[in-house]
Amino acid sequence: KAGVTQTPRYLIKTRGQQVTLSCSPISGHRSVSWYQQTPGQGLQFLFEYFSETQRNKGNFPGRFSGRQFSNSRSEMNVSTLELGDSALYLCASRESGELFFGEGSRLTVL
C-alpha cells in the first residue's frame, strides 16, 4: 500500500496570503488528522476528520480550517498567514489506534 501523501512538500508564502495543503491517506483509512510541528513545541493537534465529519479540533484560531472529501482525501487551509504559522504541517491517517504520518508540508511565511 502507498503511504500517506502530502502536497506540496515545500512552500513559501508572504504574510496575509492564504495556503491550502493536501493529504491523501493510506487506501482504506477513513480517519485523517492534522498536526503542526514547530521546534520546541512538538506536534500540536489541529483537527481530525472521519467520513467527511470533523470529530475534534485543537486550540488554533479560526484562520485554520480543514475538510475531508468522500474519497477520504483531506485539505487544510490557513488564511491571513502570520510569521508564526511557519511550521511543518503533518497529516496522518489512522487505523486501529496507530497514526501513519506523511512526510509533511513545510510552510515558510515571510
Added chain:
Amino acid sequence: GENVEQHPSTLSVQEGDSAVIKCTYSDSASNYFPWYKQELGKGPQLIIDIRSNVGEKKDQRIAVTLNKTAKHFSLHITETQPEDSAVYFCAAYSGTYKYIFGTGTRLKVLA
C-alpha cells in the same frame, strides 16, 4: 488542560550504551501511549506502544514501561546504534480522536 511533558530534550550516548526517555501525562483518562521516531526529513513513525492495562512491553532492543499511578511512561533503548539517532516523541491518547504529544527528544548516538 491536557499536557505531556517529555525529558530530556536532547540526549547523547555512546554507541552500545542505553538511552532512556521519560514522559509524564496529565489526563487520567489516557489509555494508549505510543512512541514515535522521526528521522530527518521524514514524518514520525510508530516504534512501540503500550495500553493502560499493561505495565511493560518489549520489542527487541526497545521497551516501554507505564506507571499509571504516577502518570509516567518511559522508552528504553538498549545497545544503541548510530541508526537510532533521531527525534523521539511520546504521546498520550484518551479516546477523543486527538493525540497529545510531548515536545520531543533529540537522541544522538556517538560512534
